[in-house]
Amino acid sequence: MTKGFAFIDLFAGIGGLRQAMEGIGGRCVFTSEWDKFARQTYEANYKDNRPINGDIQCIDAADVPEHNVLCAGFPCQPFSLAGVSKKNALGRAHGFLDETQGTLFFDVVRILKHHRPEAFLLENVKNLRSHDKGKTFKVIMGSLEELGYTVKSEIIDAQHFLPQHRQRIVLAGFLKDTGFDFVDLELPQKGSSKLSAILHPEDGSEEPEYPFTLGDIGLVNPKYTLSNHLWQYLQDYKEKHAKAGNGFGCSVFGPGDVARTLSARYHKDGSEILIDQGAGKNPRRLTPRECARLMGYSDDFRIPVSDTQAYRQFGNSVAVPVFKEVARIMAPHIAANIDAKETLAG
Template sequence: MKAIGLFAGVGGIELGFEQNGFDIIWANEIDEKASVTYKLNHDHQLVTEDINNIDSKTIPDIDVLLAGFPCQAFSVAGYRKGFEDERGNLFFQVARVLRDKRPSIVFLENVKNLVGHDGGNTFRVILETLNQYGYFVKHKVLNASEYGNVPQNRERIYIVGFLDEHAYKNFKFPDPIPLTKTLNDVIDFDSKVDDKYYYTKEKYKFYDQLQEAIVRKDTLYQWRRVYVRENKSNLCPTLTANMGTGGHNVPLLLSKYGIRKLTPRECFLLQGFPEDFILPNDMAQSHLYKQAGNSVVVPVVSRIAKNIYEAVSDIEKEKYIIA
């Protein structure tokens, strides 16, 4: 099945689908830095452009549309007049492509808070729009630590729609799986990394408080403006796009060589990216942290993609048996 990705970032969703036999043929991403990382790891066409400026006629015909679109408020009154009144909102760019290309399957990923955003209006309009275009939709909030065997507390909502009602009925979200990976599997607590990752008394005025509170070598901590929070669950807290700024909530750890923050590579590993995923050598660290924080947990997407593939494959088998 041929698929395209919108708001592709560095291609985490696309990677999860590629791992399950889908053929990604085209993608779109507005951020030039993320596009550099994307192109290092994918060999299909990536268009670096604002989706508002892309004519649907230039997008290939497809079976599957993938999108991790940003969550934005929009006017319900405007929506009732037709989504052209809301053309600045990025979900309606997804809707436009669905309307024009008519893929048989749509996969959307977003923050958990999408469900309650704007009193539930945002999510309701999204579901109504998908229904109006003929999609039968299932959605579920999944945590990376429970569904991806990744030691990160990261809840996201996944929305899957099918034009074929039988495929929709065949599809189910994956079941929880045991968490066997630990922080030690993805974070190197014993090796020396570049000095720029370490916190010191000279660089941080609250270093004494860090030194007093950060005492264990098997968990992560966060500086929360005025105190240090220990993550007792032995999971990484939800990675964010602003981890490179050095502000509060940045995950911290005690290594053999001192207190430090995660490296960009460790952040990508905590998102379930493979160890051979290529990160640009000449890119500012802040961009790499942003790319990791904005991305998806690849193993969760991969498990959903596998179930989508099997739901559609079963339909094809049924047609063959009937024939």
């Protein structure tokens, strides 16, 4: 593998894709993240001696450093598919680049177009493929292929690596087709990891971490236990929808289970993943440290923000082990693309 290749981290969040690329020898040369609290967590965990850039929409592509790989967990906004005839009448281009204007994906495209890095790694929600009857995904793929990239996509469930059902679409693209294929992924059996692997043991085998755990044996802070009022509300809400034939409502899990998807709304009531605390005790939310573990972050990952912001950040993050595996199979193809470019330049 070519060591020390340069990559950029767009819509960086708290750096999950960065961890994947650094794991195969990459060096981050540019970061963009608009949320000030996410930037706070990013700065606490990655020491770059350079500022984190804000909103990518305000940054000229020429001001982004040269790089070999572009990484982006771009948000999915509605795509405009206005008719070609209307654009012709306005004297506007009607290629895929124009069709993505007004969306944040447009910023990925314009930077790819300007710099033409050898490869990219993109992440989004599973439903990107079916959004607007597949039209959105068609525009995205067309935009990337029009720039000359060979693009492969795959939906991967984090449940292969973590005790969480979390399906996300991954797009990997290369300027030179070197045979990259997601079939090379090595995925552990789904469900092999259980919540016991990420829950605080509360038995003294783990160092207490205030404010998440307290006392000599690291008991979970009582503040994460649901109040009687909230627990009753969630049960009533679930029962109401069950009678209507809907599957909405809270979910309670034990150490031997695999959780639902952790979402950015977890800070509101924690209803999608509640932890059973035994008879006579209300269930509790996951602590932010447990959320970090559920997303594949190591225990030395710093959490310098409030619980509300931490829940949002981990709910919006990529599942780190998934993308470390994707990066692993991308590595030889990144190297081959860099070598091909250097040969042509020479």
